Amino acid sequence: MSPFLFWIFALLTVIFGAAVVVNRNPVASALSLVVSFLGLSALFMSLDAFFVGIIQVLVYAGAVMVLFLFIIMLLNLRAEEERRINWLALAGGVAVALALLIQIFLVISRFDPARKTFPPLPGSTIDDVRNIGALLFSNYNLPFQIVGVLVLVATIGVVLLSKRELR
């Protein structure tokens, strides 16, 4: 992938990711998250992971974000009114996040393979849906079924939680 495109999509992802946290209006946050996920999906495709890039758009930018926006509209949430900002708590939170970021930078800077470029890809990843599917149904068959049970449990849990009266 050309470095130019990488920088565009990386900046798009990071800037709109930051906008999610900074925005006061929940609808604006949700829409920033959509743009951030689209940038991320482009980064996945730049890594020749087309299947992952596409389910990123379908599941996140499609289903999950519609769910978020639906809940925001349903609850009729407005932008938070200006509360008095607790500057001490704000500085503490930012300091902890920055400390985490610096640690990640240090780890990556000491990690030798991180300085290498990606090796060329002799095979074609056009049919990676088939390859991932074959792996899912052979090596990862048991985890796949467990995930299916998890989704079932989540569905039942959501229905139960949404009932007005629990008895």
Added chain:
Amino acid sequence: MITLGHYLIVSGILFSIGFAGVMLRRNLIIILMSLELMLNAANLSLVAFSRFRVGPSGLPNYNAQVFVFFVITVAAAEVAVGLAILVALFRARQTTDVKDISTLKF
């Protein structure tokens, strides 16, 4: 040239943004969105490593991409349950602010 480190650093920045969101914001919906950001940052490093380890068949290491598939499934289930809890909470308390929900706080 774009190296593996570039992708890892983007992933690290994204994870820190999500972490800051969980620490700093008091709106439960924004906290859930920040959780999604963190999960996606992890996905980005997984895919970058998958592309970095080209196997003998000349294809990327698909184990990582299967893992990303599982992460996305679990994240979708988590969002559904989280938002259902949020709606139930809003019905009981008419708020989504974590400052107003402190019954379990010691």
